[in-house]
Amino acid sequence: MENFTAYNPTKLHFGKNVTDMLGETVLEYGKRVLLMYGKGSIQKNGIFDQVINQLKSVNAEIFEYSGIKPNPLVDDVSEAAQIGKLNNIDVIVAVGGGSVIDSAKIAALAIANITDPWAIMKYKAKPKTTKPLIAVLTLAATGTEMNGAAVLQNHETGEKIGYVSSLNYPKHSFLDPEFTYTVPKNYTAYGVVDLIAHALEAYFGDGEASLSDRFVEVIIKEAMEYGPLLLKDLKNYAYRANIMWAATTALNGMTNYGRKNGDWGVHDIGHNISYLYDTAHGATLSIAYPAWLKLQKDRIPERITKLGNQLFGTNSADETIENLEKFFKSIDCPVNLSDINIGKKKEKEIIEQMLKNKINGMVHEFSDEDRIKIVKLMM
Numbered sequence: 145m146e147n148f149t150a151y152n153p154t155k156l157h158f159g160k161n162v163t164d165m166l167g168e169t170v171l172e173y174g175k176r177v178l179l180m181y182g183k184g185s186i187q188k189n190g191i192f193d194q195v196i197n198q199l200k201s202v203n204a205e206i207f208e209y210s211g212i213k214p215n216p217l218v219d220d221v222s223e224a225a226q227i228g229k230l231n232n233i234d235v236i237v238a239v240g241g242g243s244v245i246d247s248a249k250i251a252a253l254a255i256a257n258i259t260d261p262w263a264i265m266k267y268k269a270k271p272k273t274t275k276p277l278i279a280v281l282t283l284a285a286t287g288t289e290m291n292g293a294a295v296l297q298n299h300e301t302g303e304k305i306g307y308v309s310s311l312n313y314p315k316h317s318f319l320d321p322e323f324t325y326t327v328p329k330n331y332t333a334y335g336v337v338d339l340i341a342h343a344l345e346a347y348f349g350d351g352e353a354s355l356s357d358r359f360v361e362v363i364i365k366e367a368m369e370y371g372p373l374l375l376k377d378l379k380n381y382a383y384r385a386n387i388m389w390a391a392t393t394a395l396n397g398m399t400n401y402g403r404k405n406g407d408w409g410v411h412d413i414g415h416n417i418s419y420l421y422d423t424a425h426g427a428t429l430s431i432a433y434p435a436w437l438k439l440q441k442d443r444i445p446e447r448i449t450k451l452g453n454q455l456f457g458t459n460s461a462d463e464t465i466e467n468l469e470k471f472f473k474s475i476d477c478p479v480n481l482s483d484i485n486i487g488k489k490k491e492k493e494i495i496e497q498m499l500k501n502k503i504n505g506m507v508h509e510f511s512d513e514d515r516i517k518i519v520k521l522m523m
């Protein structure tokens with residue numbers, strides 16, 4: 145086992161009606177609130193009204209920034225930060241999925257350090273402090289509610305990249321599984337894929353970590369058991385709750401203690417596909433993971449076989465890959481680029497993107513030849 149420091153400062157409130165405490169929680173940090181959200185789902189499903197009522201109940205002064213899109217843009221973060229700075233806000237309340245919460249994490253840093261968000265993302269600015277962030281999660285997938293990561297894209301530089309900092313943890317996160325009842329079937333399935341992919345990125349990381357491996361295995365089993373049930377019954381509280389908590393634990397540190405780091409090569413591939421075609425994050429991962437495993441199966445056959453043995457009771461790397469692919473298909477997720485109408489004509493463009501941005505894993509590094517192979521394996 146590698147040495148490690150366990151650190152997770154987020155206070156996470158989980159269950160029915162937990163946002164009844166939102167107002168008084170916000171008040172701990174001040175009354176001037178920057179409220180950030182996406183493109184309107186929270187107005188349709190009533191979450192917006194609940195949040196506003198909570199903020200009004202403590203006489204908060206609300207400054208809004210909305211319209212954050214899936215695969216969020218750094219431009220939106222710059223604009224939100226501008227509003228935050230001009231109004232001298234005390235705290236950010238972010239209501240949404242990963243895109244909104246990630247945008248709020250970087251806006252919080254940009255406001256507190258009066259700096260350019262992209263300089264933060266590229267590790268050029270070195271933020272020393274941040275504004276307090278309170279997250280109200282409406283979609284189970286990314287784990288951003290209890291981790292220090294944020295992912296943004298920039299059309300000027302042609303990148304979608306992640307930034308990790310211990311300053312990024314939300315102070316509080318509110319997770320009411322009922323808030324995810326209206327997440328459509330496809331995004332619900334992408335969330336299941338995303339959480340499985342996070343567990344796998346840890347599993348293919350660096351270092352022997354027996355307990356963390358077992359956490360990975362049970363988190364994936366949880367997702368494979370309750371994901372399909374949930375997709376048949378989208379308003380089932382128990383299924384929503386099980387998947388929501390599984391998604392949080394898949395990327396809140398638990399699966400990585402005792403390793404040097406996770407791999408994250410599949411995420412790098414996925415982010416570049418999202419960048420090019422605005423593909424939903426989870427959909428890029430159900431395509432990229434099988435391809436990555438095919439690339440690695442002769443390099444790390446024992447590891448891939450062990451995974452399949454734990455998850456499916458199989459005894460070869462090929463069977464692991466086959467079963468994982470079968471699972472993704474069973475929840476209507478794409479496993480090839482052609483499944484999302486990205487055909488052979490785009491192969492060159494994708495290869496160029498992968499080569500330009502030098503997509504890579506932290507443990508299983510890619511050569512240029514691998515970068516080309518992986519694209520062909522995804523077609």
Ligand code: NZQ
Pocket residue numbers: 181182183184185186189212213214215216240241242243244246282283284285286287288291293294295323324325326327328331335338395411425426
């Ligand atoms: O924009 P609105 O109207 O809110 O609609 C969203 C969006 O269209 C909708 N939605 C969210 N909650 C809903 C809902 N619709 C109905 N009812 C609800 N309750 O769902 C769509 C997708 O939202 P988004 O926030 O993009 O999804 P997700 O949570 O999957 O976040 C994906 C982003 O997070 C990044 C991804 O790369 C991607 O940019 N990631 C962040 C990570 C992190 N910070 O740790 C790790 C991940 O690996 C990932 O990279």
Ligand code: ZN
Pocket residue numbers: 286338341342411425
């Ligand atoms: Zn992910």
